[in-house]
Amino acid sequence: MAGEADEKKRRGRGAEEAAVQGQEFAVKKHARYPTHSQVVGRHGMKVGGPASLRRPNDVARDQDASLEIPRRKAMLLSAAFLFERAQNAVSMASQSKLGRLAAGHGTFSSVVVDLTRLYLANRSRITRAVCISLLVALVHRVSHAVSEQKAASAHDAAQRAARRGTMATDEEKPRAKVALNREFLRSLMRLLRICVPGWRSREASLLLSHSFFLVLRTLISLRVAEMDGAIVKSLVKGNGKEFLKRILGWMLIAVPATFTNSMLSYHQAQLSLKYRTRLTQHIHDNYLSNLTFYGISALDDRIKNPDQLIAVDVSKFSNSLAELYSNLAKPILDMTIYTYSLSRSVGGEGVVFMSLLVQLSANVMRVLTPPFGKYVADEARLEGEFRFQHSRLIDYGEEVALYGGHDAEKDTLDKGYFTLIKHVNYILRRRFYHGFMEDFVIKYFWGALGLLLCSVPVFVKMPGHVAMNMGDRTESFVTNRRMLLSASDAFGRIMFSYREIMELAGYTSRVASLLDVMSEIRAGRFQKKLVSSSGTEGNEAMLQGRGTVHESEDITFIDVPIVSPNGDVLIRALSFSLKHGDHLLVVGPNGCGKSSLFRILGGLWPVYGGTVYKPPFHAIFYIPQRPYLSRGSLRQQVIYPDSLRQMRARGVTDADLLSMLKILGLEHLVELYDEGWDAEAEWRDVLSGGLQQRVAMARLFYHRPKYAILDECTSSVTLETEKVMYDNAKALGITLMTVSHRRSLWKYHTHILQFDGQGNYVFTMLDAERRLRLEDEREELEVKLRQVPELERRIQELEASV
Known part of the structure; x- marks a missing residue:
């Protein structure tokens, strides 16, 4: 008990000494601290002045302010000295259990005052440290994001390399989720x-x-x-x-x-x-x-x-x-x-x-x-x-x-x-x-x-x-x-x-x-939903393969599969050769691969195997059954896809174009409009099917390619017009490759490629006259065979009547 009394006396004397020192320090500071009446305003004008020229409230407020500032300073300094003495007392009392309990009952306000003094004294340093910490955190986050982006890019590149040269179904690649992620960036x-x-x-x-x-x-x-x-x-x-x-x-x-x-x-x-x-x-x-x-x-x-x-x-x-x-x-x-x-x-x-x-x-x-x-x-x-x-x-x-x-x-x-x-x-x-x-x-x-x-x-x-x-x-x-x-x-x-x-x-x-x-x-990588009939391992392996294509004057297919984009294998290995100057007729039932062959030849479909030798793209011209008529002038329909500048660069004039139309009986189209060759119209609606096919043939005469693919391009014209088309095309040195069921076209070709619709084919020379005779004989026999049941029934009737 005596020790505790001595400790309390020491604390009281320390507090009194701190108060006295604080008051003395405040009196010294007051001599240098300006009063409110002497403070200069924001606009350079003195706020204070003689009391006689100012309002009584302002004078009283300035006097109170002049006394309040030293008083607050003295209170703050006294509190500071008291806090220091309290710290010493707490450190001494911490040696005993009672001292630790006394320290636990210290006032919270003194701690706040001390922390405030510490913060105000080191405000600039603390602010600088916080800014540096935030900057370091930002740099770390950016570097982490960059590293993740690089890793993601490398992963995506590895996946693309793994998928290269393959065809995927819809289930193999789910739709990417739209979000703010690395893929979006x-x-x-x-x-x-x-x-x-x-x-x-x-x-x-x-x-x-x-x-x-x-x-x-x-x-x-x-x-x-x-x-x-x-x-x-x-x-x-x-x-x-x-x-x-x-x-x-x-x-x-x-x-x-x-x-x-x-x-x-x-x-x-x-x-x-x-x-x-x-x-x-x-x-x-x-x-x-x-x-x-x-x-x-x-x-x-x-x-x-x-x-x-x-x-x-x-x-x-x-x-x-x-x-x-x-x-x-x-x-x-x-x-x-x-x-x-x-x-x-x-x-x-x-x-x-x-x-x-x-x-x-x-x-x-x-x-x-x-x-x-x-x-x-x-x-x-x-x-x-x-x-x-x-x-x-x-x-x-x-x-x-x-x-x-x-x-x-x-x-x-x-x-x-x-x-x-x-x-x-x-x-x-x-x-x-x-x-x-x-x-x-x-x-x-x-x-x-x-x-x-x-x-x-x-x-x-x-x-x-x-x-x-x-x-x-x-x-x-x-x-x-x-x-x-x-x-x-x-x-x-x-x-x-x-x-x-x-x-x-x-x-x-x-x-x-x-x-x-x-x-x-x-790059030749496609993703197409496959048909159910192609879901076998053999077909999938074929779809994953790629053949080779070489440029040549002639056309040669060596073990080339004919595969549709949906994976339906039409011909597993097609081989034939066609030289420039020979003319090929392709026949067969619908869906057997006739048009598919020409799509591969024109570069529209990929080559899944074998070897293809073919002329460059510009040397092959394609005319479908329903010709494409572009938006533009009449001249543009004939020279498509060339422009007027390209036509003149080739040395072709409007008179040359008119001569081509005269061959096909289309010269009246120029005279039909006042603008002549510059007339523009919706040609698909203006021209009939037969006129459209004749315009497409005039387009062939203008371009004069080495090879021409004619896919049922004479189905809407007369036999006389068809003869003019083919005769003039052969006279221009164009090798014809025709898809047609019309027997009247056989005589214009030297070879025939026939598909049976079951994955088999025959490629051979075409003797048009002999084939026509055989076809005529076959048709006669078919007619007779269709009459056999009627003849047999008649025989039975005669036998019964006899």
């Missing part, structure tokens, strides 16, 4: 390299100019916030002259502000247009090269509607990308500048605390945000399917009408439409709930945090800041409130942009998938 960077090919491109110049106006807009907004505070301050002070001056300055700054807004809108529209132009040109270059367009539609199942991808999705991607740059760059810049300005006004601690709360709520919102990117991709896919159903009805309108299938087609269209509408309604409901949550958090929760932050200079005296009067406090509050609203709006736009990023991810996925499929098709 890889696809987006690939498209960005197309949209902005280099820093010297026009697009890069537009981006730099756009960025300049974004920075200018932020600086103007910051200046407007300061001017708003100054205007409100002049209102509070009742200074009309100052108020009018501030209003005039506010009107003057509106000129560059509105000009900047217009330039931002103009740059955004131009960027969208430039992006779309770059992407469309790149896609057209690849889509219309090496027969890629045919491979997408006939040899591959992954892209169902390339027309919508090129015409619609590319446009939406370009608009979304241009808007996203403005909607992200401007808010990020605003947040950076406004946060720095707010930290100077209200202190960095409040900004950091508010940022942590905002980041926490933003993370919660991000977790609860639906996958809008996947929704957008699915909606675009359903839109494309619905559009494809309508275009299909247009293409097969005649067949549907003849079958009376309008009710069935209506059911199909209604099903596609209501599937789309169901998905759109689902998206609208998800957007409703997400928008409710987003608006509440961004507008009200963050707004309440902002009001608390703006009130800090009013209720709390910041270190290093002089005391403010009513006008200064009002100006500070209005300015901070305006900057906080701008910063909150910027953060809100960043949060809203997450949904825009998800939508951009959907468009990016669809456009990038088109580019990926085109790349694989150009």
